[in-house]
Amino acid sequence: MSSLADKLVPPAVEKLIPYQSARRIARQTGNTGHLWLNANELESCCQYGDIDGGKNAHYNRYPDFLPHDIAADYQRYCEQQLDGALSLSTEIIAVRGADEAIDLIVRTFCQPGHDQILICPPTYGMYEFCADAFAVNTAIVPLLDTFQLNVDAIKKQLPQTSVVFLCSPNNPTGNVLHQNDLMDLLEASKNTSLVVVDEAYIEFAPHTSAVHLMATYPHLIVIRTLSKAFGLAAIRVGFLLADSSVMSYISRLVAPYPIADPSAEIAQKALSERGILQMNQQTERLIEVRDWFIEALSSLPIVQTIYDSSTNFVLVRFRGQTNMYDYLISQGIVARSPANESSVEGCVRISIGSKASMVEVFEALKHFTE
Ligand SMILES: Cc1ncc(COP(=O)(O)O)c(C=O)c1O
Structure with missing residues (x-):
């Protein structure tokens, strides 16, 4: 049965074969050996090996093509926060900050000059910026005076909208969107539009997360980051949570080696129990x-x-x-x-x-x- 993601994906992305980086081929084929001469790397990083007490001795090698360890750590963290398991079809990828997640979603599901996203200002500026940069139209449905969603006005736009971007807690207003409104919108958008909830600030109100709704609504995408409560804005690590039907398209556009090893190492420490x-x-x-x-x-x-x-x-x-x-x-x-x-x-x-x-x-x- 085809999913909403199948329906929305532009033809160019539908037929896109992910870039076959050396690491991706090795992981997919399971091929291994004692000499790794497949990625035009140096065999050692002798000139810098003593920096950082030699801990960076492996920096001559490209990192994991999709850092599975930190995605697994982040899943554990989400499940701890949820006090329950994520739905089996929810997948997580690590990205270079929540900003990269926004850009990936626009580029995966919107065709320049053809599709539209919807935003509810005042809100975070990157949704519209990414759409503008990719020649995608932005429909604007302002928040009500209470800074809550104007659900009826959004519903009217759904048939023309590929992706609705929401932010909760919202930047710059600081408030959480009402969960009832979100559920109303998720029901109404099931057959028309993906709904993204940007939860960059969720650690300041963890009980309001929309992640538990992903089991019921596979067209809900959640964006997270280590830049805010984790205090790690400089390492540029965020996470994108989506149903496998949605992720199978997004992962085609992920850069060959998105997360630098030093960032992955710090992220892993941040996501440890301590x-x-x-x-x-x-x-x-x-x-x-x-x-x-x-x-x-x-x-x-x-x-x-x-x-x-x-x-x-x-x-x-x-x-x-x-x-x-x-x-x-x-x-x-x-x-x-x-x-x-x-x-x-x-x-x-x-x-x-x-x-x-x-x-x-x-x-x-x-x-x-x-
Ligand atoms: C709502 C929201 N989303 C995303 C971001 C960007 O986060 P990151 O540093 O992970 O790219 C910010 C940063 O201010 C933000 O306020």
């Missing part, structure tokens, strides 16, 4: 600082609204016409003003740092005078 425990403790501390900061800000007359946050940032609306982003810059504090989005115009998004950093931001705002 790494996960540390991440959880760090997340708890961050939430304490965030909640202190929100309470402190709410006492300031210049603050109009502090939006609920299930993330490691807060979105703040200030009274009056002053550009608080510029004011903070004048104090040496670099925050973010959300891009041209009328519903958050004049707001400032502030990442949560250490308690000392947040005290400094609070003091700067307290001493603001027009």
